[in-house]
Amino acid sequence: MHLETFNLYKHFTTRQGQLLVLKDINLHVETGQFVCAVGASGSGKTTLLRLIAGLEMPTSGKIMVDGKPVLGPGAERGMVFQSYTLYPWMSVAKNVGFGLKLQGVAKSLRSQRVAEYLDVVGLSQFANAYPRELSGGMKQRVAIARALASQPKILLMDEPFGALDVQTKATMQEFLLDLWRRTGTSILMITHDVEEAVFLSQRIYVLTARPGSIQQEVQLNLPPERTYTTRRQPNFQHYQDEIMDLLRTKPSPDIA
Amino acid sequence: MAPQHPQAPTSLKTRGRSRGIMPTVFWRIAEDIPPHLKWFLVALSILLPIGLWWFLAFQGAKFIPFxxxxxxxxxxxxxxxxxxxxxxxxxxxxxxxxxxxxxxxxxxxxxxxxxxxxxxxxxxxxxxxxxxxxxxxxxxxxxxxxxxxxxxxxxxxxxxxxxxxxxxxxxxxxxxxxxxxxxxxxxxxxxxxxxxxxxxxxxxxxxxxxxxxxxxxxxxxxxxxxxxxxxxxxxxxxxxxxxxxxxxxxxxxxxxxxxxxxxxxxxxxxxxxxxxxxxx
Known part of the structure; x- marks a missing residue:
């Protein structure tokens, strides 16, 4: 898997005129990598992910997945949203299997795959529960299982733990890391939480705000096995401080 | 503005405000009422109009049958x-x-x-x-x-x-x-x-x-x-x-x-x- 964006620009037309949201975004994700894009609100990070998901089209530039341009949404780029996007009338198992149903996967294979991914996210005993009976963290695990069931080339995550409380968030981060290690899925996640980004990823793109552009790419040299003790390591703190400083410094204004 | 009574300067405070919201059963907002009260009111909702109707008929009101x-x-x-x-x-x-x-x-x-x-x-x-x-x-x-x-x-x-x-x-x-x-x-x-x-x-x-x-x-x-x-x-x-x-x-x-x-x-x-x- 090779995801790459080339000189992505995105304008929105507002009442005040043209608004530049994303400016010259060049990033890439390779097979099995966990990459984060960190930015404050207004950095256009959600827009960036929506472009890659194919839910919106860039004003200019292109996105390639394995050499093929992204022209619209598709199951090979699974997406997990910040808000819980489960189908309320379907059981957990039906939710997880819905992507496969849409793609016309035979029922027997479907139920096999559903059981498999419910096990991956540890929700096998909730297969027949309905979304409203689940907690926030469990809902996001169902959403992750649903995206993974289609076996996407890459999983796109838009602040998936933004709505969770601190304890659940920490649990879900460790869960996601474990899941990533077991499944080998490539992940591109956007977040405003610097600690989360450092804890989870191998590489971080730091975005500036208004317009969003990549300020710096930070390669993290942290042990692959990460637990809550990782957060206490001196270089973990160092990376966090470095990225915090980057987010605080204003880039020199363009003379254009 | 109404004239202030000189001898009641604390009347605003003692008029219930300082005690907060008074407890109630009937007027609770967005809360259930006890089942016996509910069934009593449900019965009243039907029986009261029937009673009124019967009373009007009993009074000999025009064109009102029993x-x-x-x-x-x-x-x-x-x-x-x-x-x-x-x-x-x-x-x-x-x-x-x-x-x-x-x-x-x-x-x-x-x-x-x-x-x-x-x-x-x-x-x-x-x-x-x-x-x-x-x-x-x-x-x-x-x-x-x-x-x-x-x-x-x-x-x-x-x-x-x-x-x-x-x-x-x-x-x-x-x-x-x-x-x-x-x-x-x-x-x-x-x-x-x-x-x-x-x-x-x-x-x-x-x-x-x-x-x-x-x-x-x-x-x-x-x-x-x-x-x-x-x-x-x-x-x-x-x-x-x-x-x-x-x-x-x-x-x-x-x-x-x-x-x-x-x-x-x-x-x-x-x-x-x-x-x-x-x-x-």
Whole structure:
């Protein structure tokens, strides 16, 4: 898997005129990598992910997945949203299997795959529960299982733990890391939480705000096995401080 | 401003404010009441009007029959088979007209809510026509379709179809955009989003729209029967007026109310059976 964006620009037309949201975004994700894009609100990070998901089209530039341009949404780029996007009338198992149903996967294979991914996210005993009976963290695990069931080339995550409380968030981060290690899925996640980004990823793109552009790419040299003790390591703190400083410094204004 | 009493400078404080919200059972906002109080009030809601009615009859008020007389009138009509025939006739008209409206309004409403293009195409004309009171169509309907069952069915159809459409259209607007986008990222196609996401999501709202607009159908069937019919609940009320049989009128009004209530409960039952995810 090779995801790459080339000189992505995105304008929105507002009442005040043209608004530049994303400016010259060049990033890439390779097979099995966990990459984060960190930015404050207004950095256009959600827009960036929506472009890659194919839910919106860039004003200019292109996105390639394995050499093929992204022209619209598709199951090979699974997406997990910040808000819980489960189908309320379907059981957990039906939710997880819905992507496969849409793609016309035979029922027997479907139920096999559903059981498999419910096990991956540890929700096998909730297969027949309905979304409203689940907690926030469990809902996001169902959403992750649903995206993974289609076996996407890459999983796109838009602040998936933004709505969770601190304890659940920490649990879900460790869960996601474990899941990533077991499944080998490539992940591109956007977040405003610097600690989360450092804890989870191998590489971080730091975005500036208004317009969003990549300020710096930070390669993290942290042990692959990460637990809550990782957060206490001196270089973990160092990376966090470095990225915090980057987010605080204003880039020199363009003379254009 | 009212003159301040010099000797009551603390009156504002002692007038309950400092003690916060007073405890209450009856006036609690958005909270349940104890079951015994609930059932007492429910019984009161029915028995009080009946008691008042009986009292008025007892006072000898003009054209107010005793509840017992009304019951007797209904029993007599039932024994003659008239009550069943009237009920059946009215139910048939409402059933046909409403079913026709339901079958048409569900797909149109969903399409208008889903596609801005269909909305632009249909909303202006529906917006105008729905403000034309359907009883005003009666003269034309009689000219076009003659005085028969068809006229009555079409009248009910006209009176409910547009409201159904607009309520269903509005329901589609409340389908979360993220749910639709999530479906696209799962590989969903446009028709799959329409039939497998939007449609199931609005089914509870469709049932609710039907439930609300059913009341309009009952109004219109009586209007249609007053104009012309051989039998029907509305027709019988009109015939009873000629002979000043207020006992029959009272009886048929109660029958109309109970039938409406039964249909309402039926739709609520459907909702509980098929859309359990949407009920509380």
């Amino acid at each position: 509840p017992g007389e009304v019951w007797q009138a209904l029993v007599t009509l039932q024994k003659q088979g008239v009550l069943q025939k009237d009920t059946l006739a009215s139910c048939f008209r409402v059933g046909c007209g409403f079913l026709l409206a339901a079958l048409l309004s569900a797909p149109i409403g969903i399409a208008m809510g889903t596609f801005a293009s269909i909305r632009a195409l249909c909303e202006p004309i529906i917006g105008i026509v729905r403000y034309m009171p359907s009883p005003a169509f009666i003269p034309l309907l009689i000219l076009y379709f003659d005085i028969g069952e068809l006229t009555k069915i079409i009248l009910i159809f006209i009176g409910t179809v547009f409201f159904n459409v607009l309520m269903i259209m509005d329901a589609v607007k409340f389908v979360p955009k993220e749910l639709i986008e999530a479906t696209y990222t799962l590989g969903g196609l446009r028709h799959q989003v329409l039939f497998q996401v939007i449609t199931p999501h609005v089914i509870p709202n469709i049932l609710d729209a039907f439930r609300v607009n059913m009341a309009a159908s009952w109004n219109l069937v009586v209007v249609a029967e007053l104009v012309n019919a051989n039998e029907g609940l509305g027709k019988r009320i009109e015939l009873a007026q000629r002979t000043l049989s207020t006992d029959k009128i009272f009886g048929y009004l109660i029958v109309l109310g109970l039938l409406g209530l039964a249909i309402d409960l039926f739709f609520q039952l459907l909702l509980r059976l098929f859309c359990r995810w949407a009920v509380d």
